[in-house]
Amino acid sequence: MSSLISIRNLTASVEGKEILKGLNLDIGPGEIHAIMGPNGSGKSTLSNVLAGRENYQVTGGEVLFEGRDLLALAPEERAREGIFLAFQYPVEIPGVSNVYLLKAAVNALRKHRGLPELDAMDFLTLVKQKMKSVEMNPEFLHRSVNEGFSGGEKKRNEILQMTLLEPKFAILDETDSGLDIDALKIVADGVNRLRNPERSMLVITHYQRLLDYIVPDYVHVLSGGRIVKSGGKELALELEERGYGWLETQPRAAAGRPA
Amino acid sequence: MNPALDRYLATGAALAARLPGSGLPWVRDWRERARRRLGELGLPTHRHEAWKYTSLAALEKQNFEPLASPGTVNDVAAWQLPGGAHRLVLVDGHFVPGLSDLGRLPPRSVVKSFADALAQVPYLLENVLGEGEEPDALAALNAALATDGVFIDLGDGVVVEQPIHVLYLSTAAGSMSTSRSLMLVGAGASATVVEEHLGLTAEAYFVNVRSEVRLAREARFEHLRLQREGTKAQHLGALRVRQAAGSQLISQAVAMGALVSRQDIATHFAEPDCQARLNGLYVLGGRQHADHYTTIEHASPRGTSRELYHGILDGHSRGVFTGRVLVAPHAVGTDAAQANHNLLLSREAEVDTRPQLEIYADDVKCSHGATVGQIDENMLFYLRSRGVGLDLARNLLLHGFAREVLEKIGVASVRERLEQLLIERLPEHENLEGIL
Ligand SMILES: Nc1ncnc2c1ncn2[C@@H]1O[C@H](COP(=O)(O)OP(=O)(O)OP(=O)(O)O)[C@@H](O)[C@H]1O
Ligand SMILES: [Mg+2]
Numbered sequence: 001m002s003s004l005i006s007i008r009n010l011t012a013s014v015e016g017k018e019i020l021k022g023l024n025l026d027i028g029p030g031e032i033h034a035i036m037g038p039n040g041s042g043k044s045t046l047s048n049v050l051a052g053r054e055n056y057q058v059t060g061g062e063v064l065f066e067g068r069d070l071l072a073l074a075p076e077e078r079a080r081e082g083i084f085l086a087f088q089y090p091v092e093i094p095g096v097s098n099v100y101l102l103k104a105a106v107n108a109l110r111k112h113r114g115l116p117e118l119d120a121m122d123f124l125t126l127v128k129q130k131m132k133s134v135e136m137n138p139e140f141l142h143r144s145v146n147e148g149f150s151g152g153e154k155k156r157n158e159i160l161q162m163t164l165l166e167p168k169f170a171i172l173d174e175t176d177s178g179l180d181i182d183a184l185k186i187v188a189d190g191v192n193r194l195r196n197p198e199r200s201m202l203v204i205t206h207y208q209r210l211l212d213y214i215v216p217d218y219v220h221v222l223s224g225g226r227i228v229k230s231g232g233k234e235l236a237l238e239l240e241e242r243g244y245g246w247l248e249t250q251p252r253a254a255a256g257r258p259a
Numbered sequence: 260m261n262p263a264l265d266r267y268l269a270t271g272a273a274l275a276a277r278l279p280g281s282g283l284p285w286v287r288d289w290r291e292r293a294r295r296r297l298g299e300l301g302l303p304t305h306r307h308e309a310w311k312y313t314s315l316a317a318l319e320k321q322n323f324e325p326l327a328s329p330g331t332v333n334d335v336a337a338w339q340l341p342g343g344a345h346r347l348v349l350v351d352g353h354f355v356p357g358l359s360d361l362g363r364l365p366p367r368s369v370v371k372s373f374a375d376a377l378a379q380v381p382y383l384l385e386n387v388l389g390e391g392e393e394p395d396a397l398a399a400l401n402a403a404l405a406t407d408g409v410f411i412d413l414g415d416g417v418v419v420e421q422p423i424h425v426l427y428l429s430t431a432a433g434s435m436s437t438s439r440s441l442m443l444v445g446a447g448a449s450a451t452v453v454e455e456h457l458g459l460t461a462e463a464y465f466v467n468v469r470s471e472v473r474l475a476r477e478a479r480f481e482h483l484r485l486q487r488e489g490t491k492a493q494h495l496g497a498l499r500v501r502q503a504a505g506s507q508l509i510s511q512a513v514a515m516g517a518l519v520s521r522q523d524i525a526t527h528f529a530e531p532d533c534q535a536r537l538n539g540l541y542v543l544g545g546r547q548h549a550d551h552y553t554t555i556e557h558a559s560p561r562g563t564s565r566e567l568y569h570g571i572l573d574g575h576s577r578g579v580f581t582g583r584v585l586v587a588p589h590a591v592g593t594d595a596a597q598a599n600h601n602l603l604l605s606r607e608a609e610v611d612t613r614p615q616l617e618i619y620a621d622d623v624k625c626s627h628g629a630t631v632g633q634i635d636e637n638m639l640f641y642l643r644s645r646g647v648g649l650d651l652a653r654n655l656l657l658h659g660f661a662r663e664v665l666e667k668i669g670v671a672s673v674r675e676r677l678e679q680l681l682i683e684r685l686p687e688h689e690n691l692e693g694i695l
Contacts, residue, residue, distance in 0.1 A: 051644050055636070079646035091637045095659025095666075103694050104655060105645035112646070117693060144659070145641075161645060 021225035082168030151178030188213030271403035280377035293402035330430030352436035367414030376410030432462030458489025543576035
């Protein structure tokens with residue numbers, strides 16, 4: 001079966017510092033992959049590179065999305081093709097109300113898919129229904145994007161956007177951090193409702209707990225800018241118990257290097 | 260001597276006998292003292308700290324002349340406030356009753372032209388106008404030449420529900436329109452005054468407008484200055500407020516027009532527990548220059564002031580913001596916060612922003628912050644990552660940045676009008692249709 005997204009030997013740097021050092025990952029349609037790994041190992045860097053943030057320089061390798069060169073696309077084109085990143089730290093945008101963002105995003109996507117724009121009524125009906133599904137108060141529509149939202153509210157807002165945009169490939173970057181137990185279930189339910197045989201997800205987390213709710217097909221460990229171990233969902237349990245110390249985190253020094 | 264100054268002084272002297280109130284000795288005296296003061300002070304130059312970044316050279320180069328009568332304006336329907344208002348229209352510095360519509364005002368309120376007030380109720384103005392010296396050269400220039408303006412006197416507890424909309428229209432190239440207004444707000448009274456300035460000529464002209472405001476105890480007053488002058492206009496505006504105990508001032512200054520504009524906004528907390536909010540937005544392009552010079556004098560205990568100014572600058576435009584906050588030694592419990600943020604849309608645009616805090620009291624809270632920069636990359640990326648195209652994402656952010664100030668405007672019709680005007684100034688603004 002061919003991959004939805006295929007990452008080959010990807011290297012990337014931020015401000016001249018190499019963070020991703022040859023990363024390989026293939027995700028098939030409908031699969032959920034989890035990535036775990038120590039702080040600073042490059043998980044968010046990978047997310048941002050896939051979403052197209054410009055201050056992350058791709059220095060080598062390639063990413064194919066549905067067989068096409070993803071890295072050649074602008075961030076908005078990637079989103080329209082079906083990539084969605086739920087940010088680890090969603091940015092606050094004072095003055096821009098949530099409803100403007102949602103409308104602009106939904107319309108851009110519909111236009112791209114050759115669908116007519118939704119009229120104001122249909123749009124509101126749709127948004128309110130989706131808000132209900134993630135138990136968000138409709139008053140959040142008229143608040144500025146993420147401004148003054150609690151940590152959990154920000155994460156829920158990300159899931160709301162994902163639910164509206166129905167991406168083909170969603171990256172959830174620590175969407176579970178900052179969520180209380182109830183909110184975690186709401187978010188996980190939202191994610192699970194979106195699961196289907198075509199839609200794939202990359203779930204980045206530090207906690208095995210999330211994976212009880214969103215059960216992954218594969219678990220990978222990202223360390224030092226590379227995937228150093230992959231396994232089934234049991235790997236998460238093992239990591240929870242043993243930490244990362246037992247894994248090989250750096251490439252071995254080349255033979256013959258002077259001691 | 261400065262020939263331009265002499266010219267303006269001569270104009271003032273020549274007009275003195277025809278200006279409103281000239282039959283009253285104290286008004287003649289007031290104008291004469293103003294001319295003398297202007298002669299002593301001279302027009303400000305770059306050597307004056309307060310005028311470091313703004314040049315009045317145009318006033319020296321070109322001989323702007325007052326018009327003896329207003330130019331022709333057939334109707335003002337296009338500028339009416341949709342929600343209703345008490346409207347006064349001044350054309351080229353002259354009140355035009357036929358275009359004005361004062362509507363129904365509550366009892367114990369006086370709203371009329373400055374000239375009519377001097378003719379009919381001069382005793383209401385004498386104490387305020389006649390007292391002391393004009394504070395600076397431009398105030399003196401204004402006093403020496405004011406052909407008209409607005410007079411408002413609200414008795415204690417009077418609430419004027421609808422805004423008082425003062426529309427200043429300039430119709431003629433080379434004209435000089437000078438207006439003086441006086442607004443007296445009684446104890447516990449409340450009103451909103453919208454001073455809106457429009458240019459009906461694309462040529463250069465000069466507007467000098469000044470409002471003096473007195474707020475009695477617990478009064479609540481919102482003042483809006485909407486500067487939408489013609490593209491070659493020179494605009495000098497001033498608002499000076501004196502606040503009694505527990506009074507509240509909201510000042511909103513929006514500058515979109517004129518080639519060179521200067522707004523002096525000053526309030527003085529004469530008694531304890533005053534509040535002032537000074538908000539401003541300037542949206543400039545081309546070679547426009549806008550200078551906002553604000554002063555808040557915490558001269559009494561427990562005053563609160565909040566100041567928020569945003570600027571959007573494109574082309575070769577230049578913005579200047581000065582935020583003076585003075586806290587007197589006995590003004591304990593003062594709480595003052597100030598912020599000025601600017602977005603530069605081109606390499607050639609420029610901003611000078613300077614907080615000036617002079618604090619002589621202990622036990623006060625004073626903060627200030629200023630930024631000058633480009634559109635935030637993180638915000639831009641966030642919007643784009645949701646499929647929103649670059650141009651639309653930029654416009655949403657610019658609109659949002661301006662809206663942070665505009666949303667503080669209490670009068671819905673004004674807020675909506677300004678939002679629309681703002682949108683029309685954004686590049687490729689059609690992309691916002693259907694979203695806002
Ligand atoms: N804009 C930046 N400028 C400088 N360094 C950066 C930048 N962004 C990321 N880095 C660095 O890159 C490394 C990887 O960061 P990244 O955010 O990808 O880690 P992470 O695996 O997501 O960590 P965490 O689990 O804490 O979220 C870190 O050392 C980080 O400091
Ligand atoms: Mg991270």
